[in-house]
Amino acid sequence: MKTVFKTIAAALLILLVSSCNNKPEISIKGEIKEAAGKQIIVEKISPDGLKTVDSVTVSGKGKFTIKLPKESFPQFYSLRIKDVGVFVVTDDSTNTIIVKGSLKNMPENLVFQGSAETEKIRDIDVACRKHRDAYAYAKKTIEHISDATVKQALIDEYVSNLKGFKDSIGLTILRKPWSMSGYYLLYQRLNNESLFFSPFNNDDYRFFAAAATSFNTYRKNDPRTEALYFYVTDALKERKSQALQNYIAKIPASDPDISLPDVSGRTITLSDLKGKVVVLNFWHSGTKACRLWNADMKPIYTKYKNKGLEVYQVSLEKSHILWEDAVDADGLSWISVNDEKSNESKLIGLFNVKQVPLTYLLNKKGEIIGRYDNMVQLEQAIAKAL
Numbered sequence: 001m002k003t004v005f006k007t008i009a010a011a012l013l014i015l016l017v018s019s020c021n022n023k024p025e026i027s028i029k030g031e032i033k034e035a036a037g038k039q040i041i042v043e044k045i046s047p048d049g050l051k052t053v054d055s056v057t058v059s060g061k062g063k064f065t066i067k068l069p070k071e072s073f074p075q076f077y078s079l080r081i082k083d084v085g086v087f088v089v090t091d092d093s094t095n096t097i098i099v100k101g102s103l104k105n106m107p108e109n110l111v112f113q114g115s116a117e118t119e120k121i122r123d124i125d126v127a128c129r130k131h132r133d134a135y136a137y138a139k140k141t142i143e144h145i146s147d148a149t150v151k152q153a154l155i156d157e158y159v160s161n162l163k164g165f166k167d168s169i170g171l172t173i174l175r176k177p178w179s180m181s182g183y184y185l186l187y188q189r190l191n192n193e194s195l196f197f198s199p200f201n202n203d204d205y206r207f208f209a210a211a212a213t214s215f216n217t218y219r220k221n222d223p224r225t226e227a228l229y230f231y232v233t234d235a236l237k238e239r240k241s242q243a244l245q246n247y248i249a250k251i252p253a254s255d256p257d258i259s260l261p262d263v264s265g266r267t268i269t270l271s272d273l274k275g276k277v278v279v280l281n282f283w284h285s286g287t288k289a290c291r292l293w294n295a296d297m298k299p300i301y302t303k304y305k306n307k308g309l310e311v312y313q314v315s316l317e318k319s320h321i322l323w324e325d326a327v328d329a330d331g332l333s334w335i336s337v338n339d340e341k342s343n344e345s346k347l348i349g350l351f352n353v354k355q356v357p358l359t360y361l362l363n364k365k366g367e368i369i370g371r372y373d374n375m376v377q378l379e380q381a382i383a384k385a386l
Helices: 002-021 115-145 149-169 171-175 182-184 207-216 223-249 286-305 318-330 344-350 373-384
Strands: 025-033 039-046 048-055 063-069 075-081 084-090 096-102 110-114 260-263 267-268 279-282 309-315 335-338 360-362 368-371
Touching: 025 075, 025 115, 039 063, 048 063, 048 344, 063 075, 075 267, 075 360, 084 096, 084 115, 084 182, 096 373, 110 115, 115 182, 171 182, 171 207, 182 318, 260 335, 267 286, 279 286, 279 373, 286 318, 286 373, 309 318, 318 335, 360 373
Parallel strands: 025 096, 279 309, 309 335
Antiparallel strands: 025 063, 039 048, 039 075, 075 084, 096 110, 260 267, 279 360, 360 368
16 A cells, blocks of 8 residues: 555656756747858846847757747847847747748848747837937947038938838737837837937837827836836936926026015015925916816915925915905905916016916025925925925
8 A cells, every 4th residue: 555655646746847948938930041051149138137048059950949938928029149139029929930031131030930929029119229329320430521501401301211211110018018029119219318218308208108108008027117117217217306407497597586565455475484494376266277277276275384484375266256256156265466476477478377276396595496296295395394
């Protein structure tokens, strides 16, 4: 009986070891002419960087076979022969990828079977390489032109061509923003200093936003999703910060002051509040969003008014009576003034008021330090400034 038990246990152990050694694999097989005897370096590309995972020698007939483990998420691999390489995408639906072509003019002449995404990446590589060459040629040509008009005309022509290229190839992302080829395109370089697409660029941001949203929906646990999300989020913060600086830059630093009458008729000047952190708000009593702003601001004002916070609220109301009624109805205890010139007020241009409510935060020196549409962020900024 003991012998039988030992035999069964040994058989189970062999089966377990065998199953562990037979993990799912993906085969990349190929035949590359003019590559006999050369070594193919296999590198895995992840958000953490580049890592060499294998190398194979091409046979005398130009054939090779690479075995890679199947993973939970699609992976990028670079197959490199000296300085010439091609990118391959693997996923859990792929078992075998066939590569055929010649070493000369790689990757243009390579044909792939078993991975449509790899074919798309090849096409992206070819297209991007042509525009890199166009960029290098344009740069070299422009450097040797002294006529400013001719130089600017060539720059404008190149920029226009580049935009046309990006709009066209960018459809790869917009049509299937969850695709690995679209993800790959986002990170292609125009030169050593810049990418073709930049999330910090207003026109390009849509491509990154589309990809980040789709990856978060369809590839939620993929490490690339998190990396892309943080990249896009950081870019959005930077774009908002730059937009704010541009917004504030339109306000003349030499004359940002306001002097207007309050409900009692007493003129109150904004600059007299230096030494306090001031919430500067523009509003209109007939706008629902402004009345909601008042309701949301009241508890914040109560919390910080004894710590050095003041609210200087400017109504752009033609009717003095309607403004007074709104101040009374909303129970506003902060500084509330009115400019009866309403839409013709010089403050609209001076403070770049495009819609209400509009809220700025001024530090104790009377300098504008932020513009806020979100009450949570406004309160955080107030606490920090105090």
